[in-house]
Amino acid sequence: LAMWMTWKCALVNIPYGGAKGGVVVDPRQLSMGELERLTRRYASELVPLVDPKTDIPAPDMGTNQQVMAWFMDTYSMQVGYSVPAIVTGKPVGLGGSVGRTEATGRGVIVCMEATLAKGGNYDPADVKVIIQGFGNVGSNAAQYAAERGFTVVGVSDVYGGIYNPNGLDIAEVQAAVDRDGSVVHYLDADRVSNSELLTLPCDVLIPAALEGQLTEFNAPDIQARIIIEGANGPTTPEADDILNDRGIFVVPDILANAGGVLVSYFEWVQDLQAFFWSREEVFEKLERILTDAYDRTYECAQQKNLHMRTAAQVTAIGRVSETIILRGIYP
Known part of the structure; x- marks a missing residue:
């Protein structure tokens, strides 16, 4: 994951490297007090290792704005002054950025639209989309896809x-989740398993749950013609080969879900300058930078006759390599 983050940041051309860390625990099994104490203890142990110029934690699975607020407060209390830029994904009232919550899911749909546009004119209403996962990424992707006029035919959760x-x-699916805790309580649809959902008819499949969901066992049965990887690592190498052989167009995770780290970067920039942008400014910058990264990756794929995943890696590694060469070796 840390390596993928490095390539992801390089691909969208922001000045971050890559790191990952966490605690092995199911936050749903903890009380609010237990979660706060765990977060603050974890943050306090990391204080010597992080600061706004070297390592900026951001939210991922199992975390939310409140968790990031506790982390920011713990670090600030330890060093003796408020440091909003130490983490991203905070509440707006503590220096968070508008649009951060929606960013990853929105970016997934930006990449989907860029992919469809390469095939010429299309009517969004004719494009059927399935989204596996209805957490932060999946639910926001579904909502933005619906706003843009696409037909979302399937979703899932745990x-x-x-x-x-x-x-x-x-909107009604989200209401069912808010009211009863799961998408399965939405009535105007057939119940299916998570594994079934991946192989049902659609134009675009968005795996936005856990890694390793598309495997050598289900890849031969996937009916989508386009896959946009909303989750990190949802496709195994074996499945990737099968999908490529079948001519299914895959937009890799380091490009498709880069919207989250992009708006985390925007939040960090806003915190450092203590000047905050409007939602429209955030989304305009997100779409412009992500579309440019998509176009550069697509151009690389076309010129070098590569699949998008390889083209994304070539582009990202090339940028990292260039900076290493330019800096040279010290001393």
């Missing part, structure tokens, strides 16, 4: 999936 070939009312 409790199972739902599918309606005529389309889902995403």
Whole structure:
């Protein structure tokens, strides 16, 4: 994951490297007090290792704005002054950026639209989309896809999936989640398993749950013509070969879900300058930078006859390599 983050940041051309860390625990099994104490203890142990110029933690699975607020407060209390730029994904009232919560899911749809545009004119209503996962990434991707006029026909969460070939009312799906805790409580759809959902008819499949979901066992049965990787590492190498052989167009995770780290970068920049942008400014910058990264990756793929995943790696590694060569060796 740390390596992938390095390539992801290089691909969208922001001045970050890559790192990953966490605590092995299911936050759903903890009380709010237990979660706060765990977060603050973890943050206090990291104080000597992080600061706004070397390592800036950001939210990922199992975390939210409150967790990031506790981390920021713990670090600030330890050093003796407020340091909003120490983490991203904070509440707006503590120096967070508007649009950060939606950023990864929104970026996934930006990449989907860029992919579809390469094929010529299209009507969004004719594009059927399945999204595996209805957490932060999946739910925001579904909502933005619906806003843009696409037909979302299937979604899922840890409790199972739902599918309606005529389309889902995403606002009602979200209401079912808010009210009853799962997408499976949405009534106007067929219940399916998570594994079934991946192989149902659609134009675009967005795996936005856990890694390793597309495998050599289900890749031969996937009916989508485009896959946009919302999660980190959802496709195994064996599955990737099968999908490529079948001519399925895959937009890799280090490009497709880079919207999150982009807006984390925006938040960090805003914190350092203590001047904050509007939601429109954040989303305009997100779409412009991510679309440019997509176009550069696509151009590399076309020129070198590569699949998008390899083209993304070539582009990212090339940028890192160039900076290492330019800096030379010290002393």
